[in-house]
Amino acid sequence: MTDTCGCPPEAGSAVCELPAQGFQRAARAANACPECGKTGKPVQGQTVKALLSVSLREMRDADYLFCRTRTCPIVYFSPDGEHTFTVEQVRERVYQKEPGAEEVFVCYCFRHTVGDIRAASTETRAAILDDINTGINAGQCACDLRNPQGSCCLGNVRGLAAAQQLERLAVGVAR
Numbered sequence: 736m737t738d739t740c741g742c743p744p745e746a747g748s749a750v751c752e753l754p755a756q757g758f759q760r761a762a763r764a765a766n767a768c769p770e771c772g773k774t775g776k777p778v779q780g781q782t783v784k785a786l787l788s789v790s791l792r793e794m795r796d797a798d799y800l801f802c803r804t805r806t807c808p809i810v811y812f813s814p815d816g817e818h819t820f821t822v823e824q825v826r827e828r829v830y831q832k833e834p835g836a837e838e839v840f841v842c843y844c845f846r847h848t849v850g851d852i853r854a855a856s857t858e859t860r861a862a863i864l865d866d867i868n869t870g871i872n873a874g875q876c877a878c879d880l881r882n883p884q885g886s887c888c889l890g891n892v893r894g895l896a897a898a899q900q901l902e903r904l905a906v907g908v909a910r
């Protein structure tokens with residue numbers, strides 16, 4: 736008796752891992768995350784190198800992309816989708832994956848967490864944005880080496896602040 740793929744049962748594996756003859760890979764959009772299917776954002780090689788917690792020997796010679804999908808465990812993947820790094824293999828917790836976690840950084844260079852932004856008064860929040868802008872203007876940021884997305888955090892910080900502002904307004908109206 737043989738499996739449907741033709742492997743003898745004594746091969747030691749109940750499920751044959753070899754693709755069946757004539758197997759066709761489903762068409763995949765270019766630069767789409769192999770897990771969630773969303774288009775990734777290109778990141779520089781140095782970002783992946785700086786953020787990985789595993790041996791850099793595991794990197795491929797590829798232009799990696801960053802997956803922003805909250806529910807997807809993949810952080811970086813190669814354009815062909817063959818090679819991936821998950822949240823477990825990255826040194827920092829990733830804001831896009833845990834946007835509601837208080838202790839996760841939203842600004843990795845100047846160490847502002849989601850909780851800092853959420854708890855901040857309007858004035859404090861403005862002061863945090865000022866601090867970030869001042870740091871950027873002073874050339875003190877290193878988003879390509881510290882932020883898993885490999886680019887400036889300001890959009891995320893502003894988005895989070897705006898969402899928080901709306902939430903407070905909504906609560907105010909409800910009262």
Ligand SMILES: [Zn+2]
Pocket residue numbers: 768769770771772773802803804807808809
């Ligand atoms: Zn994904």
